[in-house]
Amino acid sequence: MNAAPNTPAAALSRRTPRRRLSAFLHRHAGVRLSLLLSAPMLWLGIAYLGALAALFAAALWRADTFTGDLIREVTWANFQDLFTTEVYRTIALRSVGVAVAVTLIDLVIAFPMAFAMAKLASPRAQRWLVIAVLTPLWASYLVKAYAWRVMLSSEGVLGWGYGLTATIITLSYLWLPYMILPIYAGLERLPNSLLEAAGDLGARGWRTFRTVVWPLAFPAVVAGSIFTFSLSLGDYIAVKIVGGRSQLIGNVVYDNIGAANNLPFAAAVATVPVVIMLVYLAAVRRTGALENL
Template identity: 55%
Template sequence: MPAAPRLRDKAALAFLLVPPLAWLVIAYLGSLAVLLVSAFWRTNSFTGAVVRTVTLDNFARVLTEEVFRVTTVRTVGVAITVTVVCAVLAVPLALYMAKFASPTMQIVLVVAVTTPLWASYLVKAYAWRMLLSPEGPLSWATGYSPGYGLVATVVTLTYLWLPYMVIPVFAAFQRVPDALVDASSDLGASDLTTMRLIVAPMVFPGIAAGSIFTFSLSLGDYIAVTIVGGKTQLLGNVIYGQLVTANNQPMAAALSVIPLVAIVGYLVAMRRTGALENV
């Protein structure tokens, strides 16, 4: 290839890549860097102003105060529970959509799964608040409602993030060759054996990919728990309280490191499953 066209191709590639990379470095990574740096600052106890002196007091409080430890465990537990429930609901639905539904029904189900994503987050959360109210429709119809609290938070978050699990699992099932399943059956394997030894390993990366969304979104959510959580507190609420109510930006930044580390650790773990190739 002549040198001139090669230089033009490199210039065109640089022209396309520089703006998004600059945005990533300056806006995204830059804000994370400011967040991490501010976690080492402190606030003036009298004026509430941020004092830019390096200290580890915020991290010491995060590690030693029981309220933060309990909230962290609760938040991770909610994120894991939501992820597991989403997977349990998504796998049979995605299997039916990919392998058993007619083309028309498949389109209908895909639209049904993705349509809630177009609705406002707040509308959906407040709809569940009304539904789960002790005097709401669920109580009228069944005589029981969990009310507001941890269960309501898990139910609401599961509803909100379920499409993010269904779509990658559906795509994973679609990539399973029918001929491979038929060959397993012809060789005498039962349906359960085929699912366990043939289908499950091929679909698991899709489940892992969906779990990245459900886990990270649940870990950082603070609006749904505010609406339906009652007295339940998750890390997002505590961080919001430190930032807005207590006016303690350094402490809020130190607490924000917890979900950041958890998500990075989860991504590293999921990378080994091939999930990032299915995102």
């Protein structure tokens, strides 16, 4: 009985469909990558971009003044009210100011902590310090916010009272780990040989920081600022707990969804932080920081 010919064509004919599919994907890297990304891209398109599209669509509707029913007619009245009313412009500027203040405070605190973790601590100590930074994230948001409310109350440890200052302090504490961890990861990739070379060439501490450390750590700082800025810009719970009578964008959205029952106007207000973040991302992208993450 003659043996089957041992040729490439005969070997290919004996392959199972699974093997043929595997060989096809091995030869076509683009198809393999498309299949791997199809599920997350589909989820992104439906859950995130779809939600944003629904938000923008709802912002163009209006609510009946008497019944509160939605009237699905395209109108720019919500955006006109938003941009022509001084109180809403003030709230938007105040929200941006709070987000910028929180980001700068977290940067000032996080950078030396991250540098000490990455360059001064031993490998064993680094692991414990990372755990210490992550530990506050395991606690409930409300527990941490109400803890600051207790400390800032007139009978509390600090007794500073409520308002914008209390809001900035609380948000700075809540989002500090989101600034420390990206900067730590960026500084950990910084070769120690560069710092040693700068010292050998006579550069003092400030010049080494300005010419070596900061340029290489800047992408990590941008990554951390995206977290702290966006989370502070849209927060409304901390403002409700420690903000007193202060109003930020998140509170306006919440109040118009609940008490005012004006979903279209709430959607219009909610587009403001989205647009601000898009402008911020475009600005940092021009610096090249996002490409170096």
